[in-house]
Every structure is written in C-alpha cells, then in structure tokens.
Amino acid sequence: MSIYIHIPFCTQICSYCDFPKVLKNEKLIDKYLISLEKEIQEKYKNEVVSTLYIGGGTPTSLSLKQLTTLFKIIEKINLSKDAEVTIEANTEDLTIEKLKLLKKYVNRLSIGIQTFNATRLKELNRKININNLKNAFKHFDNINIDLMYGFKSQTILDLKEDLEKIIKLKPAHISTYSLIIEPNTLFYINKYNKIDEDLDRKMYDHIIKVLKQNGYNHYEISNFAKEKFESRHNLVYWNNENYYGFGLGASGYLKNTRYENTRSLTNYLNGKYIMNKHKLTQNETIQNEFMLGFRKVNGINKIEFKEKYNINIDDIKEIKELLKLNLLLENQTNIYINPNYLYTSNEILIRLIDLDAGLC
Ligand SMILES: C[S@@+](CC[C@H](N)C(=O)[O-])C[C@H]1O[C@@H](n2cnc3c(N)ncnc32)[C@H](O)[C@@H]1O
Ligand code: SF4
Missing domain, CATH: 3.80.30.20 (tm_1862 like domain)
Structure with a gap:
C-alpha cells in the first residue's frame, strides 16, 4: 500500500x-x-x-x-x-x-x-x-x-x-x-x-x-x-497500483475505485472529505493502465499485463494498430512508446481512451 x-x-x-x-x-x-x-x-x-x-x-x-x-x-x-x-x-x-x-x-x-x-x-x-x-x-x-x-x-x-x-x-x-x-x-x-x-x-x-x-x-x-x-x-501511480490519498484535493485508488477529495477547505475542515468516487469497469482499468504505464519509458511489461487482466496486451486491437504505425514498439518483455514520439505521447495515448479491451 x-x-x-x-x-x-x-x-x-x-x-x-x-x-x-x-x-x-x-x-x-x-x-x-x-x-x-x-x-x-x-x-x-x-x-x-x-x-x-x-x-x-x-x-x-x-x-x-x-x-x-x-x-x-x-x-x-x-x-x-x-x-x-x-x-x-x-x-x-x-x-x-x-x-x-x-x-x-x-x-x-x-x-x-x-x-x-x-x-x-x-x-x-x-x-x-x-x-x-x-x-x-x-x-x-x-x-x-x-x-x-x-x-x-x-x-x-x-x-x-x-x-x-x-x-x-x-x-x-x-x-x-x-x-x-x-x-x-x-x-x-x-x-x-x-x-x-x-x-x-x-x-x-x-x-x-x-x-x-x-x-x-x-x-x-x-x-x-x-x-x-x-x-x-x-x-x-504509473504502475496503476493502489494508494490512499488523504488531505485537501487528494485523490486515491483503492479496490478498483478512484476517489477525489474536496478542494473546499471549509468542507474538508467539517469532515466532508470525499467529493466523488467512481468504481472502474475492466475497460476503464485497462485504459488507466495504458495512460499511466506508457508514461514509463520502458512501457508495460507483457507478462505482468497478462497476469493482471488475463488478456494478451498485443491482442488488443488499438495496441496492434499503434505497433503497426511504429508509434509503439516492443521487445521480448515490454511494449513502449517509440522514443521519437515521447514528446507527443498524449496524441498516442488519446487513441487508447475509447478502447474496448473485450474486442481484441
Ligand atoms: C504542487 S508543486 C508543489 C511543490 C512545492 N510547493 C513547490 O513549489 O515546489 C509540484 C511541482 O509541480 C510543478 N508545477 C506546478 N504547477 C505547474 C504548472 N502550471 N506548469 C508546470 N509545472 C507546474 C512545479 O514544478 C512544482 O514544483
Ligand atoms: S503556490 Fe504551488 S508551486 Fe507555489 S509554493 Fe505553493 S504549491 Fe508550490
């Protein structure tokens, strides 16, 4: 934790x-x-x-x-x-x-x-x-x-x-x-x-x-x-693991639920800590895994991904397409953003927002 x-x-x-x-x-x-x-x-x-x-x-x-x-x-x-x-x-x-x-x-x-x-x-x-x-x-x-x-x-x-x-x-x-x-x-x-x-x-x-x-x-x-x-x-954070967030405006991720604390100091001092809470679907969890994991220069480990989600990462349609376009690269263990495109990584990550990991 x-x-x-x-x-x-x-x-x-x-x-x-x-x-x-x-x-x-x-x-x-x-x-x-x-x-x-x-x-x-x-x-x-x-x-x-x-x-x-x-x-x-x-x-x-x-x-x-x-x-x-x-x-x-x-x-x-x-x-x-x-x-x-x-x-x-x-x-x-x-x-x-x-x-x-x-x-x-x-x-x-x-x-x-x-x-x-x-x-x-x-x-x-x-x-x-x-x-x-x-x-x-x-x-x-x-x-x-x-x-x-x-x-x-x-x-x-x-x-x-x-x-x-x-x-x-x-x-x-x-x-x-x-x-x-x-x-x-x-x-x-x-x-x-x-x-x-x-x-x-x-x-x-x-x-x-x-x-x-x-x-x-x-x-x-x-x-x-x-x-x-x-x-x-x-x-x-980048490995999409669990953490508590305590304090004004802090956010946390626990048991597949993301929550965000209030940014109002008055509410916080009155003990009204949480502003919103959202339980993630499997698709949303995988989207977060990509948004966060591809921030790492080494990207996402394929075996760890399979162990976490029981899906082969390179079977996911959007990942396949990005690999074909050379925007993502892969080696034996990992899939990662082509270093030439790290600066514009947001444009790549945006393509993974609407993915449907069930439709591989
Ligand atoms: C939340 S601040 C807190 C750290 C500490 N209070 C300070 O001033 O260094 C963490 C870092 O976020 C970065 N940061 C905050 N606002 C930013 C902005 N509008 N654009 C780019 N970086 C920002 C700054 O580099 C800052 O050091
Ligand atoms: S205003 Fe923001 S950047 Fe400046 S000291 Fe406070 S937290 Fe740090």
Missing part, C-alpha cells in the same frame, strides 16, 4: 500554480491537522505502507511545532522498514532545525527550484535560498529537484544555465515540467504567453540529452534518476 498526504499551505502563491493550496495561516493549519488525523483514522485500515508522499502546497511551510504534530499523526501509519518517505519542500523553509526534524521522519526530499534565474523567479513570485539548498544536500542523499522550463522569452542558453546549476548539486532525481498556463492563475489572468511549441520541443530534447550525458536514467516522460533512485512512490 502507498499513501499520499496533501498539505495545502504555502508562504507565497506562485503565478502559475493551480494545485489545492492557500496562503498559510497558523490557526487554519492547526484545524487542518486535526481534520487530517480524523480522515486517516476513518479510512486507513493499518495496511503495511511501502511509500508515503507528503506533498502540497508546501508541507515545509509548517512551523516546527506543526510539523512535529504532523509526524505524530504519521507515526501511527504502519510503515515498512524500508519505506520511501518523501516530503515536498521549498528552500526558504529549510532551516537547519527543520532539516534535523525532517531527517528523523523522512528519507527523501523533493525540492521545488523551477529556475535559478532572478528575473524569472520574480515573474513566478518565488524565491530561492541558496544557503538552505546547499545545507539540504548535506543532510539528505536522496533529493529530487523540480525544474520548470518553457517560460516567455526563455532561451536554450537560459535553460542550459539552470540545468548546469542543478547538475552541480548532484541530486539523485530530477523532475522536469514544461510550464502550463492553468485557468485561475495569475499567469492566465495576465495572459502570459508561453514559448512556441518548436522551442518547447527543443528544450525537452536538450534536457534529455544533457541529463543522459550526466548519468541520469530517463525513466518516465519527464523524470530522470540516478540508478536505483527512481521515485518508488510515483512508480506506484
């Missing part, structure tokens, strides 16, 4: 962000932690948990006392001995005191950098504390860095500078994000323009080339890791 816990508080609101989050407020955080504890008590059935991900928002924006309360809640979770426990962090929060506290409870940090460029950071309404960032690397050896690209007026040279600075830190994992202009964000309201698609593609290819040259394994469309440092938690 895996668990995602959402902490929706941030010290500042970034111009691009549409995640469930609010500006931090001491009283609200205290109430939130009470509600979170209740939600976990109500739903969690004490299964052994091998990956736990505390995301946000910015979990590290909580005070030392509040983080201690959060970890007391988490202590009741039955974590396996070798569990991967990740917390998302922003550098402004990572004081030595917080790093020492985090070190007792988590073994992986995911730090949002986005860019080191000062002008761009201003546009994004973000800050970086370089001293704290360096200290984080002294305390943890399993760190992910989030890098964003595709900003208005960004050049490949700007991207190279960001990449060089990140590589110099030697993080175990790097997640890359091409900027999306989401409705309900300052960027959307201000009609912020993205770079054109050709340049975005060049940036994607450049990232892959540089990170591969520096010993990172490109294992998911936008994710890169040193050997054995792939995100075990994210692999649970």
